[in-house]
Amino acid sequence: MIQPFERKKICLLTWGCQMNEYDSELVRSILKKEDYEFVKDERQADIVMLNTCAIREHAHRKVYGRVHSIRHERGKRNPVMIGILGCMATNLRQDLLEDRSLKIDFIAGPDSYKRLPQLIREACDEGQKSYDVTLSEFETYSDVYPSRKEGVNAWIAVMRGCNNFCTFCVVPYTRGRERSRSPENVVDEVKRLAAEGFKQVTLLGQNVNSYRYEDHDFAYLMDEVSKVEGIERIRFTSPHPKDFPDRFLELMAANPKICKHIHLPLQAGNDRVLDMMNRTYTKQEFLSLVDKIRAKIPEIVLTTDIIVGFPTETDQEFDDTLEVVQKVQFDSAFMFKYSERQGTIASKKHPDDVPEAVKTERIVRLNEIQKDITARKNQAHIGQVHEILIEPPAGDKPDAHMVGRTDGNKLVLLKEDSPLEKRKVVFFKIGDMAKVRIIDATPHVLKAIPV
Numbered sequence: 001m002i003q004p005f006e007r008k009k010i011c012l013l014t015w016g017c018q019m020n021e022y023d024s025e026l027v028r029s030i031l032k033k034e035d036y037e038f039v040k041d042e043r044q045a046d047i048v049m050l051n052t053c054a055i056r057e058h059a060h061r062k063v064y065g066r067v068h069s070i071r072h073e074r075g076k077r078n079p080v081m082i083g084i085l086g087c088m089a090t091n092l093r094q095d096l097l098e099d100r101s102l103k104i105d106f107i108a109g110p111d112s113y114k115r116l117p118q119l120i121r122e123a124c125d126e127g128q129k130s131y132d133v134t135l136s137e138f139e140t141y142s143d144v145y146p147s148r149k150e151g152v153n154a155w156i157a158v159m160r161g162c163n164n165f166c167t168f169c170v171v172p173y174t175r176g177r178e179r180s181r182s183p184e185n186v187v188d189e190v191k192r193l194a195a196e197g198f199k200q201v202t203l204l205g206q207n208v209n210s211y212r213y214e215d216h217d218f219a220y221l222m223d224e225v226s227k228v229e230g231i232e233r234i235r236f237t238s239p240h241p242k243d244f245p246d247r248f249l250e251l252m253a254a255n256p257k258i259c260k261h262i263h264l265p266l267q268a269g270n271d272r273v274l275d276m277m278n279r280t281y282t283k284q285e286f287l288s289l290v291d292k293i294r295a296k297i298p299e300i301v302l303t304t305d306i307i308v309g310f311p312t313e314t315d316q317e318f319d320d321t322l323e324v325v326q327k328v329q330f331d332s333a334f335m336f337k338y339s340e341r342q343g344t345i346a347s348k349k350h351p352d353d354v355p356e357a358v359k360t361e362r363i364v365r366l367n368e369i370q371k372d373i374t375a376r377k378n379q380a381h382i383g384q385v386h387e388i389l390i391e392p393p394a395g396d397k398p399d400a401h402m403v404g405r406t407d408g409n410k411l412v413l414l415k416e417d418s419p420l421e422k423r424k425v426v427f428f429k430i431g432d433m434a435k436v437r438i439i440d441a442t443p444h445v446l447k448a449i450p451v
């Protein structure tokens with residue numbers, strides 16, 4: 001029999017969205033309290049945990065492949081315990097438990113992380129598979145302070161779950177219904193983050209602007225968070241277009257700490273397709289919202305998500321999406337080809353009938369249009385002065401460039417070609433707000449020199 005306290009080294013691998021990254025920070029905090037140690041290299045671990053995502057195509061195949069390769073590498077002489085966490089744990093629990101080749105030891109869904117120490121012990125002591133994928137109507141982990149990596153930005157989940165049931169999405173099934181933390185609890189955590197030196201917080205939620213705690217809405221929460229001294233910038237992601245009251249936009253416009261960037265998921269630009277997706281807005285309503293946002297916050301940076309090839313989407317209907325993209329001129333867009341997710345309404349009601357070649361052709365067209373728009377939008381910044389928040393350099397090479405982000409969340413690379421530029425850049429520290437002039441732009445990055 002394996003004793004749990006002999007097996008203390010954990011390697012935690014994370015896939016998927018920012019909420020999953022945040023959940024991994026919660027898991028680290030919960031297990032560190034039980035004296036578990038976290039290692040980066042899975043070869044040194046006694047336990048490998050995979051925090052999984054069920055949103056993207058083939059995600060489960062990647063996870064299955066990784067489990068097989070870990071089992072193969074470790075062999076029988078050096079066995080390892082394997083646990084599956086996250087959305088796949090809820091969505092594919094039966095498959096995971098029944099697949100004998102995977103030999104999963106324990107499974108924990110997104111609302112069961114506080115039970116992980118017990119699940120690990122059960123799997124160790126009794127040598128049996130243990131699992132808990134119960135969805136909670138109350139769990140917000142408001143009493144767990146995440147074990148975060150150092151940096152300038154801290155993610156903080158203010159609400160969890162989703163009530164919207166977009167027909168293509170598994171989140172309502174894998175993460176349950178919406179619930180929010182109290183404003184006091186969130187503000188206390190933000191104060192602690194400021195004291196630790198974080199300069200920016202990003203409020204997180206599946207529908208972050210649907211936040212509601214008793215009589216308090218998202219505008220109230222943002223306002224309270226912005227009063228915390230030491231925090232220079234506040235961001236949020238991801239909102240739903242249905243929850244943008246005027247009061248919130250007016251607060252955004254007036255409050256210098258709230259960054260002028262909204263990630264506004266469009267998903268599709270045709271009314272019939274939007275209705276089939278259950279997005280609860282029409283093309284015109286989305287365009288009117290964009291007009292309203294721009295009227296109140298002219299400098300706003302808008303980004304989006306788009307799905308191409310939803311079941312039965314015709315070429316003409318896809319043209320409506322292109323029309324919205326041309327009209328709105330998003331700063332950038334994440335684009336996905338539709339693919340079925342087990343358990344969703346779309347997977348039950350609508351066969352995935354748009355041929356793969358058609359989806360590819362549509363995403364290529366969309367990508368070309370958006371690439372031009374992004375390039376133009378970025379070029380328009382040349383000559384402008386921006387205040388950027390200096391971040392840790394991308395990559396760990398010693399000659400890595402210093403980087404930062406504008407208020408609108410554009411990545412800025414500091415050029416240090418001339419001796420004068422080098423001398424100025426050398427004074428910047430991670431976490432500084434630095435004034436820079438944009439001198440060049442590509443679709444991916446702005447290049448700047450210190451002012």
Ligand code: SF4
Pocket residue numbers: 162163164165166169170171172206207240
């Ligand atoms: S709003 Fe729609 S896409 Fe977003 S998490 Fe909820 S169901 Fe999924």
